[in-house]
Amino acid sequence: MPEVHIPAMLRELTGGKSTVEASGTTVREVIDDLERQWPGLRDRLTDGGKLRANLSVAVDGEVSPAGLREEVKPSSEVHFVAAIKGGSACARSKQVDGVSNSTAA
Secondary structure, three states: OOEEEOOHHHHHHHOOOOEEEOOOOEHHHHHHHHHHHOOOHHHHHEEOOEEOOOEEEEEOOEEOOOHHHOEOOOOOEEEEEEOOOOOOHHHOOOEEOOEEOOOOO
């Protein structure tokens, strides 16, 4: 059965458990089983039938654009993680010939 890693912000719904097992062959089916076991989880993971905009899901270490349709195997690990969005162009450092542009002349 897939092992699901629960984000800290949702563990109050799983009795403090950081990992749980849930059945399903897609992320959507896994979420349905999580909801059956721990009512309220689906609403915290999805919005309007889609994964919440502030969350990403990784199955076996890979974040996929398939989202809820992503395939899950019985041996899979499923991680729900806070989505990381872009950043400031000023905060990025481009390497030129191994030297950061912030120190290059």
